[in-house]
Amino acid sequence: MKKDFLSITDIDEYELESIVADAVRLKRLKSAGTSHEFLRGKSLGMIFEKASTRTRASFEVGMTDLGGHALFLNPQDTQLGRGEEIRDTARVLARYVDAVMIRAYAHATIEEFARYSTVPVINGLSDSLHPCQVLADIMTLHERFDDLHDVRLAWIGDGNNVCNTWILSSALTGMEIAVASPPGYRPADAVVEQARAAGGKISIVTDPAKAVRDADVLYTDIWVSMGDEQERAERLRALKDYTIDSRLLEQSSPDALVMHCLPAHRGEEIAEEVLEGPQSIVWDQAENRLHAQKALLVRLIAGGMPPAE
Ligand code: CP
Numbered sequence: 001m002k003k004d005f006l007s008i009t010d011i012d013e014y015e016l017e018s019i020v021a022d023a024v025r026l027k028r029l030k031s032a033g034t035s036h037e038f039l040r041g042k043s044l045g046m047i048f049e050k051a052s053t054r055t056r057a058s059f060e061v062g063m064t065d066l067g068g069h070a071l072f073l074n075p076q077d078t079q080l081g082r083g084e085e086i087r088d089t090a091r092v093l094a095r096y097v098d099a100v101m102i103r104a105y106a107h108a109t110i111e112e113f114a115r116y117s118t119v120p121v122i123n124g125l126s127d128s129l130h131p132c133q134v135l136a137d138i139m140t141l142h143e144r145f146d147d148l149h150d151v152r153l154a155w156i157g158d159g160n161n162v163c164n165t166w167i168l169s170s171a172l173t174g175m176e177i178a179v180a181s182p183p184g185y186r187p188a189d190a191v192v193e194q195a196r197a198a199g200g201k202i203s204i205v206t207d208p209a210k211a212v213r214d215a216d217v218l219y220t221d222i223w224v225s226m227g228d229e230q231e232r233a234e235r236l237r238a239l240k241d242y243t244i245d246s247r248l249l250e251q252s253s254p255d256a257l258v259m260h261c262l263p264a265h266r267g268e269e270i271a272e273e274v275l276e277g278p279q280s281i282v283w284d285q286a287e288n289r290l291h292a293q294k295a296l297l298v299r300l301i302a303g304g305m306p307p308a309e
């Protein structure tokens with residue numbers, strides 16, 4: 001039976017641990033220049049309804065590193081842009097490739113694709129979730145903390161797709177997630193309820209200072225996500241007091257780390273001095289997209305990594 005990765009909750013804590021361990025091994029192999037072509041002859045289809053730098057580049061380079069091939073499919077240049085149905089595209093592509101990564105506006109599009117695809121489907125971001133990002137971020141935190149249980153992450157700003165994914169990951173990692181968002185920009189109630197029912201430790205507050213007080217990690221993301229552009233002016237107004245700047249950072253513990261999934265808008269959700277400052281680990285996060293997704297691809301396509309020699 002094929003396995004999809006549409007949500008971080010599609011894996012359990014043991015699978016998460018094993019993917020992170022594989023990702024660490026793949027990172028070492030790459031840095032040593034050791035060949036690791038565990039997906040030789042395999043192909044990944046990549047459909048992007050929205051823009052991407054990191055997701056596209058890391059999946060494409062990842063497949064090349066693994067001895068396989070990635071195929072970039074832009075809806076504008078395929079029949080999807082001319083109205084071919086997603087369920088027809090899914091069934092056809094599944095006959096050519098070994099897995100599909102899809103970035104779509106509506107989460108339902110990815111779910112429909114997965115229903116009709118006979119090969120594994122990976123969510124490369126939807127309006128509600130971004131599981132590949134949080135997988136890489138968890139790997140990044142494992143490089144900094146021996147144990148993630150009780151590590152406290154403060155999410156500051158828009159309760160968006162990346163925020164939802166952090167909330168859903170709480171029960172898997174044991175991390176506490178404190179979200180500070182203004183009314184109207186809080187994460188979806190259904191997501192918070194699902195996370196709490198699974199054992200996640202989630203708190204939702206309005207005041208950013210309250211969320212960062214005991215935090216080990218501060219996280220933010222852009223205020224205007226892809227698809228929200230028409231709300232730009234009202235979003236900037238509503239979120240203006242939610243910038244991670246040095247004043248907010250000073251209210252947290254002195255060794256708190258700062259994360260951002262990127263792209264960043266300096267002067268909006270994050271100040272230049274924080275993004276470029278010593279507590280920022282954003283470039284490690286971006287790098288780890290490559291290693292974490294390679295581990296995920298090997299698991300979904302080949303069933304896991306060969307034993308280490
Ligand atoms: N963080 C992230 O997913 O970046 P891209 O939109 O550039 O892929």
Ligand code: NVA
Nearest residue numbers: 160221225226262263
């Ligand atoms: N929340 C952002 C993440 C970009 C990687 C968006 O959906 O545009």
